[in-house]
Amino acid sequence: MRYRYDSVVDFIHKRIEAGTLKVGDRLPSIRQLSLLTGFSTVTIHHAYELLESQGYCTARPRSGFYLSRTSAQLGDFPRDGENSIEPISIVDFPQALLLSWQKRTLDTFGAPHPSVDLFDCTELDRTLRRILRSGKLPATGASGDAELRLQIAKRAAQRGIFTRYQDIVVTGSAIQGFNLSLDALTDPGDVVLVESPSYFPALSSIKHRNLQVVEIYSHPKTGVDPDQFEYLIKNNQIRVALLMANNHFPTGITYSEEGMKRIVAAARKNNVTIVENDMLGELYYGKSNRPSLKQFDSSDTVLQFSSFECSLAPEYGLGWVIGGKHARRILAASYLGGYTTNDCRVQEAVADYLSSHSQDRNLRRIRHTLALRMERGLQLLADSLPGGCSVGRPTGGYMCWIRAPQGFKSSSAVPALHRQDVSLLPGPVFSAAAQSFENFFALNLSFPWTTANEARIARIAKSIAENAMG
Numbered sequence: 001m002r003y004r005y006d007s008v009v010d011f012i013h014k015r016i017e018a019g020t021l022k023v024g025d026r027l028p029s030i031r032q033l034s035l036l037t038g039f040s041t042v043t044i045h046h047a048y049e050l051l052e053s054q055g056y057c058t059a060r061p062r063s064g065f066y067l068s069r070t071s072a073q074l075g076d077f078p079r080d081g082e083n084s085i086e087p088i089s090i091v092d093f094p095q096a097l098l099l100s101w102q103k104r105t106l107d108t109f110g111a112p113h114p115s116v117d118l119f120d121c122t123e124l125d126r127t128l129r130r131i132l133r134s135g136k137l138p139a140t141g142a143s144g145d146a147e148l149r150l151q152i153a154k155r156a157a158q159r160g161i162f163t164r165y166q167d168i169v170v171t172g173s174a175i176q177g178f179n180l181s182l183d184a185l186t187d188p189g190d191v192v193l194v195e196s197p198s199y200f201p202a203l204s205s206i207k208h209r210n211l212q213v214v215e216i217y218s219h220p221k222t223g224v225d226p227d228q229f230e231y232l233i234k235n236n237q238i239r240v241a242l243l244m245a246n247n248h249f250p251t252g253i254t255y256s257e258e259g260m261k262r263i264v265a266a267a268r269k270n271n272v273t274i275v276e277n278d279m280l281g282e283l284y285y286g287k288s289n290r291p292s293l294k295q296f297d298s299s300d301t302v303l304q305f306s307s308f309e310c311s312l313a314p315e316y317g318l319g320w321v322i323g324g325k326h327a328r329r330i331l332a333a334s335y336l337g338g339y340t341t342n343d344c345r346v347q348e349a350v351a352d353y354l355s356s357h358s359q360d361r362n363l364r365r366i367r368h369t370l371a372l373r374m375e376r377g378l379q380l381l382a383d384s385l386p387g388g389c390s391v392g393r394p395t396g397g398y399m400c401w402i403r404a405p406q407g408f409k410s411s412s413a414v415p416a417l418h419r420q421d422v423s424l425l426p427g428p429v430f431s432a433a434a435q436s437f438e439n440f441f442a443l444n445l446s447f448p449w450t451t452a453n454e455a456r457i458a459r460i461a462k463s464i465a466e467n468a469m470g
Contacts, residue, residue, distance in 0.1 A: 004039055008047035011037060015382045016056070016067070027057060027065040108453055109460075110423025112201070114398045114446040118366050119313040123357055128349040140344035143331055144170025144320070148351035152320055155359070159281070160295040161304070167327045169334070170347060171319040174279045174307035176339065178242075179205050181275045181303050181321055183333035185240050186211055193232060193241040195224060197401065197430030197437060199249045199277055202242055206432075213432045214238065220392045220401050223248060223255040226262035233270045240273050245293050247280040250430055250442035251401040252374075252394020254290050261296045268301040273326075278306040282363055284396035285371040300324035308350060310398075311363060316350055318343065370398055370446055377445035380454060384461040388468065398446035403439060407468040410441040417463055422456045 011033075015021040028036065030044045037044070048065050051057045057065045131138075138145065149165040156163055171177040186192065188210040194203065195218040206213060214236050218224050224243060232238065243263070245255040255263070267274050276293045284290050294304040303326055309317030323330045353359075374394060381391050381402070388405035404410070410426035417424065425444070427437025443460075447453060 004043045005047040005050060008033065008037060008039060008044055009050055010387070012047070012051060012056070013387060021067050023067055023069060025067045026063075027067060029064055108423060108447050108456065109443040109445070110425050111444050111447075112425070113314060114310055114370075114444070115448065116314065117448065118369055118446065120362070121313045121315060124313065124316055124349060124353050127352050128346065131345050131349050131352070138344045138348040140347055142334070143168070143327070145344065145347035145351050147355065148318075148347045149320070151351055151354040152322075155354070156294075156322065159289050160291060161322065163322050163324065167322065167324050169321045169323055169327055169330050171305075171307075171321060171334075172339070172343065173317055174277075174305055174309060174319040175201050175205065177305035177307070177319040177321040178202055178275065178277070180330045180333045180337065180339070181305060181323075181326075182206070182209055182211070182240070183337060184323075184326055184329035185273055185275070185303075190239040191237050193229075193236070193238045193272075194432060195243060195248075196432065197250055197427070197440070197442075198242070198432070199244055199279075200429045202277065203432055206242075215432055218248060218251065219253075220251045220390075220403075221253060223251075223253055223259065224263065226259050226266065229263050230266040230270070233266065233272045238270075238272050240275055241267060242275050242277065243293060244277040244280075246278060246290055247283055247394065247396035249277075249280060249397060250399040250425065251392050252397045252399050253392065254284070254395045255293075257291050260291060260293050264293055264296045264301055268297075268299055272301075274302045276302050276304040278304050280310055280397040281306060282311045283367060283370060283398070285367060285374070285394075290395070294322060300326060303330075311366070312350070312353075312359070316346060318347060318350060367396075370396075373447070373449065374398070374400070374445050376449050377443070377457075380449075380457045381443075381461075384457050386461060386465040386468065389464065398444055400443045400445050402441055402443065404441070404464045405468040406439050408439045408464050409467065410438060413463050413467055417459065420456075420459050422459050424460060 012021070012027065021027070027048070030041050030048065033044045034041045048057065052059060052065070055069055056067065058068045059065050143149065146165065148170060149168040152168055153163055153165040169177070169180070171180060182205060186209065189212065191212045191214055192206055193214050193216055194206065196215040197218060214232060216224055216228060216232055223245065233241065245260055247254060264274065274293055278292055278294070281292055292304065294302045303324070304322045305319060307317050307319035321330055377400060378391060385391070390403040392401040394400055410424065411428055414424065414426055425442040427440030427442070428435065430442065431437055
């Protein structure tokens with residue numbers, strides 16, 4: 001027989017499994033939970049007593065109940081011996097998923113880019129129109145507009161990265177900056193270390209350059225383990241390591257400062273160049289800047305690429321690479337690759353905007369909106385997802401990484417969800433290896449929480465419950 005208090009216990013377990021309740025957190029008061037669930041205070045108290053008897057919470061006199069432990073969440077990082085260090089082949093990106101992005105009704109949780117309503121291009125558009133009306137063609141050098149590179153260098157300095165503007169190369173996008181870094185630093189057959197899960201557009205770039213891949217697990221709470229990183233680069237002929245230490249895509253976490261220092265030191269010691277993806281580096285939650293791998297680099301061990309796509313506006317999504325001593329090689333790769341500079345007026349407009357407007361104020365608005373939408377999304381997931389699910393706690397960005405029970409296959413669920421106008425990013429696309437993260441998926445939680453979007457979360461939860469049982 002199932003009692004009412006069992007429903008209350010399940011309600012608390014969902015919040016624990018989703019990560020919205022952490023050890024030490026105060027549980028909702030008996031009166032609050034009674035109002036929220038509709039059950040009597042006697043039923044709520046009985047449920048809390050049951051949770052206490054199971055060791056999940058403790059009662060504090062005149063204070064309430066506090067969470068004392070959680071059920072198993074995401075697994076611990078595997079030991080060295082459990083990880084294959086043989087190069088693996090990158091699987092092809094599913095074409096059906098690419099086609100789904102063309103359907104506007106699916107432009108929510110499965111979209112790879114943040115919601116466009118986050119960005120205000122009014123001032124930038126006005127600046128660009130003024131430049132176009134002038135009829136003058138800006139004198140943009142091969143590395144990009146000098147003033148724009150100076151503004152990028154100034155913004156980097158705010159985050160503890162000190163670079164000459166001459167060592168920055170402006171590109172058409174972030175992924176173009178990454179492609180040029182690969183072209184400058186690798187030859188076909190070289191071995192590249194990538195995180196798993198990883199920023200999937202970069203995996204496609206690696207595959208097209210006939211590079212070999214070794215994966216390193218990126219934990220959904222702590223990121224890459226420095227000891228494992230050093231072990232892999234010592235025992236493999238790694239040429240380049242692709243890492244995303246800030247607001248990781250798709251887990252949303254940030255490495256610890258100590259972990260970043262150790263990773264950069266290990267790379268320098270073993271003559272491995274780190275290509276750091278900092279596309280979401282400025283989209284942190286909270287008030288303080290977070291460090292990056294590049295901040296701890298004193299010998300050009302780290303190349304950092306980024307863009308304005310997620311911090312300014314997608315329409316003005318110019319990219320750049322902080323190349324240091326490698327800048328000339330990146331520029332040469334640009335020439336050899338046939339990349340042409342045909343956006344000089346856009347570069348001048350962005351440079352003018354950054355020098356005369358407060359980008360920091362703009363970013364505070366974007367970060368505040370993202371944080372609220374993420375928090376709302378996590379709460380909806382906690383309320384909706386069935387037992388056995390685990391949800392990450394992003395420190396920034398707009399992606400959320402979710403583990404469903406083993407019976408759920410995210411790639412198989414995508415077509416049925418698409419027919420219900422629901423999208424998500426299946427776990428296997430974030431790995432170079434086939435059949436990885438089959439019961440994982442990522443959600444883009446940057447979109448406004450409309451009634452329709454909240455209903456889509458319920459459909460995802462229903463799909464997990466049905467497929468996990470199957």
